[in-house]
Amino acid sequence: MSLEIFSRDEVERAFHDFLRVGAYGHDWPAWSGIFTDDALYTEHCLGVFIGAEQIKNWIVPQMEMVPAMTFSIEWYDIVDNTIAFWIWNHLPDPSGAGARFDFPNFSLLTYAGNGKWSKEEDVYDPRSSEPVVLSWFKAGGNAQTPQDRTLRAPQFTHPSLPHNPPTTRQMDIAIAAVVPHDATLRQKIINGARASLVYDTSERTYGTVLHVDGDGTRVFQDDFTNMRENFMIKDVRR
Structure with a gap:
């Protein structure tokens, strides 16, 4: 895994390509190929996948079940080689x-250079996603339902x-007040007034998006x- 810090322009171009191929282009085999051979993909509801081949073997059949699904980005932040985004x-x-029939999730990406990614981590509550997908199928959605690429966040x-x-200092104080004292803060992406956090407790991984104003107030x-995740049963942290 590269320790080089790449330019923001390169990371952002690679991110737009990541979206163009996968989220917007739905070419999931090609999308899998822009992960490195030793990439770590942690999907806290669906599993852990190592390397481009495992990622492909997971994502292709996963998306074949819902080919009508499209995606849009609410925001993204870039700090060094890491991107936090809300999709x-x-x-x-x-x-x-x-x-x-919409739901969001939070993701982190780590850029490895040469247009490839070495890590992705998706953190979200399945209690917000599963009812949407089940309701869609009950409403008549199926593999033949056409996409609507005009859909955006309601x-x-x-x-x-x-x-x-x-x-x-104000941001650090605000973050310290949010993350439990016995948790391990693994990711901290700060863009001005927004902090995107990923931390582990003894039981599971949590994500937090925090806005802090100029006087240090958490606004x-x-x-x-994923409340079903339990590290005592299976450790998904790698």
């Missing part, structure tokens, strides 16, 4: 009447960022986890 999953109304999950960001906090 919406959309399924079109099978009846055409305009009913909504409303953004997160409010606009405060105009005045906190100091580094917004979104926490999410």
Whole structure:
């Protein structure tokens, strides 16, 4: 795994290609190929996959079940080689009447250079995603339902960022107040007033999106986890 810090322009170009091939292009075999041979993909609801081949063997049949699913990005932040992003999953109304079937999730990507990615981690609460997908199937959705690529978030999950960001110390204090003292903070992506966090407790992984204003006040906090995950049964942290 490369220790080189790549330019923001290179990382951002690679991210747009990542979206173009997968989320927007639905070429899942090709998308799998832009992960490195030793990449680590941790999907906290569906499993851990190591290397481009394992990722392909998982994602291709997974997406074949819902070829109508499309995606849109609410926001993304880049710090060094890491990208934190909030992505919406959309399924079109099978009846055409305009009913909504959408859910978001949080992801982290680590860039490895040469257009490839060495790590992805998806953290979300399946209690927000599973009912949507089940309702879509009950409404008549199936593998023949056509995509609707115009779908976007019915409303953004997160409010606009405060105009005045906190100091580094203020942000650190706000983060310390959020992460349990006995947890391990593994990822901290800070973009002005927004902090994207991933931390492990003894039982499971949690994600948090935190907005902090210029006087250090936490003005917004979104926490999410898979409550079924239990490290005592199976350790998914690698």
